[in-house]
Amino acid sequence: MNVLVVNAGSSSLKYQLLNTQSGEVFAKGNCERIGIDGSFIGHEEKGAGKSTLEVALPDHRTAIKHVFEILETVDAPVEGIGHRVVQGGWYFPESAVVTDETLAQVREVAPLAPLHNYAEADVIEICRDMFPELGNVIVPDTAFHYNMPERAWRYALPRDVVEKHHVRKYGAHGTSHRFIWRTVNEFMEGKAHKLVSCHLGSGASLCAIEDGHCMDTTMGLTPLDGLVMGTRCGTLDPATVFYLSRVGGYSIDEIDTMMNKQSGLLAVSGVSSDSRDVCEGADKGDENCEMALEMFSYRVGQLFAEMAASMGGVDTMAFTAGIGENSVELRQRVADKLAWLGVEIDPELNAVRSDDPRVISTPNSKITCLVVPTNEELMIALDVEALLG
Template identity: 75%
Template sequence: MNVLVINAGSSSLKYQLLDVDTGEVFAKGNCERIGIDGSFIGHQERGGEKERLVVDLPDHKTAVKHVFEIIDGLGLPVDGIGHRVVQGGWYFPESAVVDDEVLAKVREVAPLAPLHNYAEADVVEICRELYPSLGNVIVPDTAFHYNMPERAWRYALPRDVVDSLHIRKYGAHGTSHRFIWRAVQEFTDGACHKLVSCHLGSGASLCAVEDGHSVETTMGLTPLDGLIMGTRCGTLDPATVFYLQREGGYTVDEVDTMMNKQSGLLALSGISSDSRDIEEAAAKGDEKAEVALDMFAYRSAQLILEMAEAMEGFDTIAFSAGIGENSDDARARICAKLGWMGVRIDDAKNAVRSDEVREISAADSAIRVLVVPTNEELMIALDVQEKLA
């Protein structure tokens, strides 16, 4: 079954056409700067050279049309479309075939992720309009965390407020954490039962996965909570918001921008939100860069133990996403901070780069440590296959 996976953002649209049964990726790309001057499509076929197609992309509808023109040119059938949806809200404990009611619910919960859900709903609607014969499936990032225990998702706020405004921990990166669990199970032949899944990238979250079920995660009502990230501050005293407004004179929108786009590794290092730049600077003796890396590892180790508590122990850690997969330095720093509890990695194994799942723990490690390249697109495509079968 060939599935077109679409991931729409406020001004971008990623796509990938793949065969669910073989995992072969026929084509993938990204429509950039939608509605902004200088728009283009970066396109790649069957792992070949990347092309930069300069095209006018005034809106998402135009971008979708271009994507289908590109896909049609491959001469391959498209059997279904899968859409990544950031926020499923209080409606979706699993992926869902799109109908009018489902689409309305995606829009209803959009205030929880306004930069993403509105664009995602628009693109789903466009696909239904332009290609009515194709089935569409939404795959919410929050679905994997929907059935966490109440002790994990409920906030200690007045119940009438929480219930009327649907305030709870929703989490994010659920599709990635679900794939990571699946890959770990295959790699360990089912030996893993309590996994701390570490999706560490520009956006970062941890998930406690016990026998395939999410029982705790670090992101909360929004993706701002939890770990220090590229430009997000992560968890801090909520009264900081009030203080910034009262004493600093910042508006709500300014605080929102500060905490989501001007904080995190960018603010700590004063250099970049990209850990590669920060690692390079730290290696040259930059003290702020070193502090940024140390704080990222310290906070990660702290929250790994929070995930472990949710499962009353853990047998495996899996590192994934941009930093988790590619930074041997970040993995080494985090595991070193867990050394007191017997976590050990093999430095030679940790230094290896690979697109395959691999083990980096030392022979005497109390916890198994893996690196798992994530594949959210495949996970989405598998859901499309299941729902449209």
């Protein structure tokens, strides 16, 4: 089945057209600066290289219309559309076919992810209007975490507050973590039972997966919780917000922006939110960059232990996403933090570059360590195929 996977943000729209059986990617691209001057579409087609189209994109309707016009030249008809939805809220324990009801639910839970859900809901509506003959499927990032144990998702807040405002741990990166489990289980021939999936990128989270079921994850009500990330601070004392407001004089919106867009590696290093730049700075002796890397790997090691505790042990770990798949140095730093658990990775295996899943731990390591390239688009497309046939 040929599936178009769409991922909309507040001012962007990424797309990929692929086949679920072969995994072949026919075309992919991104619409950038939607609603902003200087908008463009970057498009890449199999066998035709990359191209950039400078075009006015006043809204998402215009953007998706251009995408379909571009895809008309691709020799692979679209047979279904899958939509990555960041927040499924309290409605989506699994992916769902788009109906009037499910689309309304995506909008209802949008306050939990306002920059993404509203845009994706608009795109879903546009796709239904423009191409009523095509089925659409909602694939929420939170669905994989929906049925984690209550002890993990519940916050110790008054029950009436929790129930009225649906306050709980929702997590994120669930589609990626689900793909990692699927791939690891196949690669390890069913020998992995307690996996900590390490999705380490500009946004980062860990997930404890026991025999395919999420037991806990590091992101919480929003993707701000957990690890130190590119521009996000990760877990800190919640009273920090009150202190910055009362004593620092910052507004709630200013604190929100600070913690989501001005913190993390960017704030600690003072150089960049990109780990590659931070690693380069540390190599040149920049103490702030070194501290940023130390804090990042320390938090991964610390929360790795929390994830292991949620399963009563761990036998496998998998590095994935931008940092997890590509940073030899940060994988080694994380492994060093977990040496007390018996983690030992082989420097030569760790240095290998590959697009395939691979083991990087030594035979003596008590935990099997892998690098597994994630493929959220394929996972979304497979859900589309399963629901639409």
